[in-house]
Amino acid sequence: MTTKKYDLIIIGAGPIGLESALYAAECGLNFLILEREQPSASLNKWGFVRMFSSMAMNVSPLGARILNIDANGSYPTGREMKESYYDRLVALEQISSRLISGFNVKKVSRSGLLKAAHTGDNRRAEYPFKIFGTDANGWETYYEAKAVIDASGVYSNPNSLGPGGLPAIGEQTHADKISYHLRDLRRDYTRLGKTFCVVGAGHSACTMIAQFDQLTRIDNEVNVVWVTTTSHKPPAVSVPDDPLVERARVVNLANEISCGSNPRIKHLAGYWVEEIRDRSTGPLMELTLTGSDGDRGTFNADFIFALVGYRPDREIYEELQVHECFASSGPMKLAARLSEPSAGTDCLDPVEPDDDLYINPEPDFYILGSKSYGRMTNFLIRNGYDQIRSVFRRIVKDKNLDLYNRS
Ligand SMILES: Cc1cc2nc3c(=O)[nH]c(=O)nc-3n(C[C@H](O)[C@H](O)[C@H](O)COP(=O)(O)OP(=O)(O)OC[C@H]3O[C@@H](n4cnc5c(N)ncnc54)[C@H](O)[C@@H]3O)c2cc1C
Structure with a gap:
């Protein structure tokens, strides 16, 4: 050869x-x-x-x-x-x-x-x-x-979803219900479910939240939990007088949503996803979150957008x-x-x-x-x-x- x-x-x-x-x-x-x-x-x-x-x-x-x-x-x-x-x-x-x-x-x-x-x-x-x-x-x-x-x-080559960049417990076994990339929700979102979780505070997460903002206005069964590890409210960093107008639009919209402008998108600030488990009825997964001060909570989702870099x-x-x-x-x-x-x-x-x-x-x-x-x-x-x-x-x-x- x-x-x-x-x-x-x-x-x-x-x-x-x-x-x-x-x-x-x-x-x-x-x-x-x-x-x-x-x-x-x-x-x-x-x-x-x-x-x-x-x-x-x-x-x-x-x-x-x-x-x-x-x-x-x-x-x-x-x-x-x-x-x-x-x-x-x-x-x-x-x-x-x-x-x-x-x-x-x-x-x-x-x-x-x-x-x-x-x-x-x-x-x-x-x-x-x-x-x-x-x-x-x-x-x-x-x-x-x-x-x-x-x-x-x-x-x-996406990062893992869990605490400190580790895989969350159950992350790998639920890989078919997690996307690490943006998806166009105008195309067949119903296949994914009705209850969603978005993780991340960067521009991709903001873009996804902006899409869900529109979706919740045309489908009243869609609900979203937005989890950010930063406890900062609003979570996304905005640049004062940002010359990149499209970036400013998406960041400002997501930040307004984090402050409650869309009741169907709930923002949880300062949490890591620690565990993902199967559910037998209703939404397909139960997610356990831990907060920086050790508090824990659970919620359910059919599909996760892990936009964590x-x-x-x-x-x-x-x-x-x-x-x-x-x-x-x-x-x-x-x-x-x-x-x-x-x-x-x-x-x-x-x-x-x-x-x-x-x-x-x-x-x-x-x-x-x-x-x-x-x-x-x-x-x-x-x-x-x-x-x-x-x-x-x-x-x-x-x-x-x-x-x-x-x-
Ligand atoms: C949602 C989103 C929006 C963005 N918006 C902007 C924007 O507005 N402006 C901007 O400047 N940047 C933007 N970016 C960043 C943008 O992705 C980069 O600027 C740009 O794509 C970087 O180009 P690249 O060539 O370095 O990498 P990539 O575009 O990722 O290209 C890498 C290429 O290498 C190939 N490859 C990977 N591994 C291998 C391998 N082992 N062997 C052979 N080929 C391989 C891949 O298939 C790919 O084609 C955005 C990113 C995202 C995710």
Whole structure:
């Protein structure tokens, strides 16, 4: 068996993988992009949700130039974004000819070198990366590359529901009655039941609560319990004079509901879901909650939306020398920058451009996109452009390279 060799392999054909591929094509690199499902798979899963970043924020200067798009300030849904932009990138010959869909990357290592060899040393770069995974037919395959960009996102790796991020007792056995992702309730919600529990206080939970607000107005049998571990009321963090109007709308609506504006959605603040059990009549499950001061209570639900965040899949690079943040599991240099008080906590707070931020102890291995933020939730597609610009300067060894500069 001969192993195919590339200058660069990109893992994941989401927004950041595709933008990286476009950049690689413009640089004339011999690259390959490996996608486990279909391009833009994550975006497609929450495709019905209106984005809070505008077209103009989401389309890169390079993409706009090549596709001749004049991106405006409109707010597309995830699916509109995919169809109007990312599908067009995928259709470009320079990308489609180098994209393999249905390829699940499982591990990356160095050909002929173990993890512990040449610790933090550039000699590791003398050994090509070896990428192991399975294609759409389940065949195991290796590829080799001089550089790897891991842009595999976090969306397929949800956190657990229970106390302190542990699984709740019974969580795994009730997996068929739990969704860790948003769902479009306009499509067949009755199959799920009438009594719902939503867990989480982030934007996904707020989006789900906003949907339930509408649903309870057209179906008077639907009832919802909204559980947040924060005891803060209202629970969702709102940004004063938020320029992201769609985000502001959803957060404000959810916060009003938490204060009692919809009597069919009850908010329980400061609780963890500790146990899930079967019921024989009525709603299918009984949930036991514990509060921060030790108080306990139960309620019933047919279906749970556990919107408690996502985490990076670290198995992909566990044979490599990646220095991870002990709190976020993101790559350390960027995590340290993001945790500086001056960095702010909102996705609009800029990360000062710095070409060294994306370097790992493992030479030529880069984690970009939402995965680069680890468990933090404030990644924006727009933040990926500085990442791509910086990393390609290293890959092509040109410290002034900037394909995003229009001049
Ligand atoms: C509900 C919701 C709304 C959001 N709204 C916005 C918004 O308005 N604006 C914004 O900027 N961001 C928004 N985000 C964040 C958004 O998801 C990211 O900005 C964007 O999708 C990040 O792109 P990415 O390429 O890093 O990851 P992803 O979009 O997750 O793409 C990763 C790709 O890698 C593939 N993959 C995963 N594992 C493997 C593997 N082992 N092998 C091969 N391929 C693999 C996946 O199938 C996927 O196609 C939102 C997120 C959610 C959940």
